Amino acid sequence: MALAASSPALEVDQINALNEADDEEIARVRAEIQALSQRHSLLRSSILSSTRAQAWLKERQEAESSDEATQDDLPLLLASSRQTSKTNVHRLALGVTSFPFTDPSPECQALNPLLGVRFDICQQDGRYTKPFYLFCRRISASSQELRIHRHTIPPLVPLQDYEKKYLPLVDEGYGGSEDSFSHGDNSASRTQDLHALVKCVRRDLVAWKLRVDAIELVRDHLGLPHPKSHTGNGKSTGDGGEAETETTEDDQISDEDFESSGKFGVRQLESGNKDASQVRILWTDDRVGRLVLSPDGAILKVVILNGEGRLAEQERIISSNSATIYVLSKRLETLHNTIQHST
Numbered sequence: 001m002a003l004a005a006s007s008p009a010l011e012v013d014q015i016n017a018l019n020e021a022d023d024e025e026i027a028r029v030r031a032e033i034q035a036l037s038q039r040h041s042l043l044r045s046s047i048l049s050s051t052r053a054q055a056w057l058k059e060r061q062e063a064e065s066s067d068e069a070t071q072d073d074l075p076l077l078l079a080s081s082r083q084t085s086k087t088n089v090h091r092l093a094l095g096v097t098s099f100p101f102t103d104p105s106p107e108c109q110a111l112n113p114l115l116g117v118r119f120d121i122c123q124q125d126g127r128y129t130k131p132f133y134l135f136c137r138r139i140s141a142s143s144q145e146l147r148i149h150r151h152t153i154p155p156l157v158p159l160q161d162y163e164k165k166y167l168p169l170v171d172e173g174y175g176g177s178e179d180s181f182s183h184g185d186n187s188a189s190r191t192q193d194l195h196a197l198v199k200c201v202r203r204d205l206v207a208w209k210l211r212v213d214a215i216e217l218v219r220d221h222l223g224l225p226h227p228k229s230h231t232g233n234g235k236s237t238g239d240g241g242e243a244e245t246e247t248t249e250d251d252q253i254s255d256e257d258f259e260s261s262g263k264f265g266v267r268q269l270e271s272g273n274k275d276a277s278q279v280r281i282l283w284t285d286d287r288v289g290r291l292v293l294s295p296d297g298a299i300l301k302v303v304i305l306n307g308e309g310r311l312a313e314q315e316r317i318i319s320s321n322s323a324t325i326y327v328l329s330k331r332l333e334t335l336h337n338t339i340q341h342s343t
Helices: 008-049 051-063 066-070 074-093 159-166 185-189 194-222 312-319 325-342
Strands: 096-101 114-119 132-138 146-151 266-271 278-283 288-293 299-306
Touching (some): 008 051, 008 074, 132 194, 146 159, 159 194, 194 266, 194 325, 288 325, 299 312, 312 325
Antiparallel strands (some): 132 146, 278 288
């Protein structure tokens, strides 16, 4: 009696299943190692930053001989902890830090060091986003006037307008003389104000993040799933050009978000553009709403449509009494209850 050979296809399927299980186990172990490493780093920084640990380490260093101190890695950990604490204090208290920067490109050798400005923006969960950078250079080796050299500021910030307003060129020795006086006689007589430019840039970045966080907070209150985020950080550009990002509304709103609905009959609530100055709302009864926000989150205009046209009374409920994005979930609840009572 001949033995039946096993199917090659079955063996391949079993091998693939084992490989997938191994890959999943490896991914799980790597994720666990990463989480433990992050927790270890956090606990180490917290312990070394405490007042008691700092005092104990200082006493220990003073008591030890120099030979013993060189064999111990505690001084290095202590120095690293102090630097981390200093950085965190700057980020919490100021949000903007400046530093010298050396550009290795040949055309900037005579202009080095450049001035770098770092913007740290905090989110609603207490974490910081990826920093934004602005690099300025002198227009010549003998001049102190500045121009924007490179940056990672998103396009939603009118950086070129701020540069024209706060960094006017008044040095006649600059090669671009036509650009130097392109803003009129008033700009040529004014001095540059880098602090004002930095203040405006940070104000726009903070306002943008606040609007984004407020929209996400409304989504949480409504119980809607989080879509893929498009922060629009942008890429670094040269010659003062703005960062380029391509983010469309279709990228922000996926079909998967329509599968579940949240509270008050809202099926979709999403930022309508990349600077979060508009909000798009879709209800389960196919009503569509569009909100226009001010930089500080105030609701400037509301449009709600159904198959028959605009719904002025519902628009009034959303926008009345100087409403803001921060109270939108309550306004949606009021609108939902009003519709339920009228029917």
